[in-house]
Amino acid sequence: MFALLPEESFTWGDFGVDNELILPKLFREATESCGVCGGVAAGLPMAYLAGFALYALQHRGQESAGLVVGDGSGGKLWLKRGMGLVSEVFPVMAELRDRPGNLAVGHVRYSYGEKKAHPENAEPLLFRYRHGELAVVHNGRLLNGGALREELQAEGAIFQTDTDSELLAHLIARQGNPDLAGALQAVVPRLEGAFSFILTDGKKVYGLRDRHGFRPLSLAGLSGKGFFLASETCAFDTIGAEYIRDLAPGELVILTGEGMESRQLLKPGRPSLCVFEYIYFARPDSNLQGINVHLVRRELGRRLAREHPAPADLVTGVPDSSIAAASSYAEESGLPYEMALVKNRYIGRTFIRPTQQMREEGVDLKLNVVRKIVEGKRVVIVDDSVVRGTTSMKLVRMMRRAGAREVHMRISSPPVIATCHYGIDIPTAKELISHGRTPAAVAGLLGVDSIGFLSEKGMIDAIGLSPEQLCRACFSGVDQYAPA
Numbered sequence: 001m002f003a004l005l006p007e008e009s010f011t012w013g014d015f016g017v018d019n020e021l022i023l024p025k026l027f028r029e030a031t032e033s034c035g036v037c038g039g040v041a042a043g044l045p046m047a048y049l050a051g052f053a054l055y056a057l058q059h060r061g062q063e064s065a066g067l068v069v070g071d072g073s074g075g076k077l078w079l080k081r082g083m084g085l086v087s088e089v090f091p092v093m094a095e096l097r098d099r100p101g102n103l104a105v106g107h108v109r110y111s112y113g114e115k116k117a118h119p120e121n122a123e124p125l126l127f128r129y130r131h132g133e134l135a136v137v138h139n140g141r142l143l144n145g146g147a148l149r150e151e152l153q154a155e156g157a158i159f160q161t162d163t164d165s166e167l168l169a170h171l172i173a174r175q176g177n178p179d180l181a182g183a184l185q186a187v188v189p190r191l192e193g194a195f196s197f198i199l200t201d202g203k204k205v206y207g208l209r210d211r212h213g214f215r216p217l218s219l220a221g222l223s224g225k226g227f228f229l230a231s232e233t234c235a236f237d238t239i240g241a242e243y244i245r246d247l248a249p250g251e252l253v254i255l256t257g258e259g260m261e262s263r264q265l266l267k268p269g270r271p272s273l274c275v276f277e278y279i280y281f282a283r284p285d286s287n288l289q290g291i292n293v294h295l296v297r298r299e300l301g302r303r304l305a306r307e308h309p310a311p312a313d314l315v316t317g318v319p320d321s322s323i324a325a326a327s328s329y330a331e332e333s334g335l336p337y338e339m340a341l342v343k344n345r346y347i348g349r350t351f352i353r354p355t356q357q358m359r360e361e362g363v364d365l366k367l368n369v370v371r372k373i374v375e376g377k378r379v380v381i382v383d384d385s386v387v388r389g390t391t392s393m394k395l396v397r398m399m400r401r402a403g404a405r406e407v408h409m410r411i412s413s414p415p416v417i418a419t420c421h422y423g424i425d426i427p428t429a430k431e432l433i434s435h436g437r438t439p440a441a442v443a444g445l446l447g448v449d450s451i452g453f454l455s456e457k458g459m460i461d462a463i464g465l466s467p468e469q470l471c472r473a474c475f476s477g478v479d480q481y482a483p484a
């Protein structure tokens with residue numbers, strides 16, 4: 001019915017790399033699964049702007065990056081995608097600056113679960129079907145993706161990727177409606193789960209959010225010349241776009257050079273923005289639902305200090321996402337904040353990991369302890385979350401090896417006790433250190449003198465949204481939408 005188009009220029013980079021060697025997995029125990037952007041504007045270099053937006057969204061996925069660019073006529077779209085960071089896929093930004101086109105859609109990817117870092121999964125995906133070309137990018141995860149895929153395969157569909165973007169493209173192509181908005185109206189109600197899609201048919205850009213709004217997607221204006229969509233508002237600041245609003249759950253927006261149209265495509269369900277976006281995924285300079293992420297993290301730290309004070313000499317945070325909470329924890333406790341942990345920011349994606357023996361001997365490339373600060377001291381380590389606990393265990397060992405007299409762990413979120421079905425790579429329940437364990441048992445495993453997790457109420461109050469507006473299933477273990 002349609003074919004996945006080859007790229008004009010395809011830079012797979014070092015795609016033979018073992019998934020485990022990719023940098024973000026070493027820094028994170030729960031990981032994000034993509035950033036999307038796209039827009040239309042008359043007289044602006046959209047490829048260039050979307051390229052800069054991808055740089056701003058890089059923290060949401062480092063496995064691959066890509067862009068499609070068009071002139072708004074519905075003619076042939078230009079595609080470039082590849083494995084690696086934005087700077088590796090687009091090493092010469094002048095190439096994007098000089099690329100004509102008033103429409104662009106971009107993606108940075110983090111794959112999860114069995115969907116390993118395969119080059120064919122890099123997005124945007126670009127298809128040719130009977131109504132022209134179609135490009136799709138996606139953030140999230142369809143709960144019924146497996147069932148839909150099986151159904152389509154039984155009808156003869158051939159899939160070339162593991163992505164939900166390809167699944168949506170198949171559904172659109174089979175629907176047969178030459179009007180893409182009409183096709184989306186017909187097929188999107190079949191999708192269950194978490195998704196923020198951006199699509200283009202080369203004439204317009206379409207942005208779509210699932211009925212619960214699990215994954216963020218925001219809209220901005222481009223100096224009266226057009227509109228831009230992005231997973232996070234930090235991308236708007238980078239390109240000088242003016243934030244308008246977040247898309248509503250279930251909303252479809254259709255962007256053209258002339259204006260923007262909004263349709264409520266899906267009956268909105270209970271709003272369920274992923275609470276982990278505030279705790280850890282989103283950039284501190286982004287606003288979600290109009291609430292600044294950095295300020296939320298500061299408030300998480302203050303509430304943590306009130307709920308779980310610690311008998312200590314100093315407070316330190318795990319770089320980078322815990323620094324805001326750690327510094328406010330220190331302020332609220334009246335304890336000094338010290339930069340006792342230093343992160344190496346220059347480890348390449350493909351560096352060779354130390355051997356097991358080296359690791360046991362304390363060789364660590366990403367974090368180091370400032371011995372002179374912690375020697376003989378009672379230290380509070382503030383971290384944003386504990387998932388498997390392997391990173392925390394390592395940190396505690398490093399602190400003790402550096403001479404800390406006591407180590408107290410304080411976590412600015414509740415214990416993670418359940419996995420995520422909505423596109424965040426959280427291990428299975430049995431791999432979670434807090435699953436089926438009391439905080440005291442977790443403290444014993446981590447080897448800390450004490451541990452304190454922020455309560456669910458404290459977390460929700462720090463954000464300022466009502467509990468009914470947030471997904472927190474991995475903390476509460478109550479997941480009303482998950483498959484049985």
Ligand code: SF4
Nearest residue numbers: 274275420424471474
């Ligand atoms: S289960 Fe947790 S990680 Fe997954 S969407 Fe909900 S809050 Fe986010």
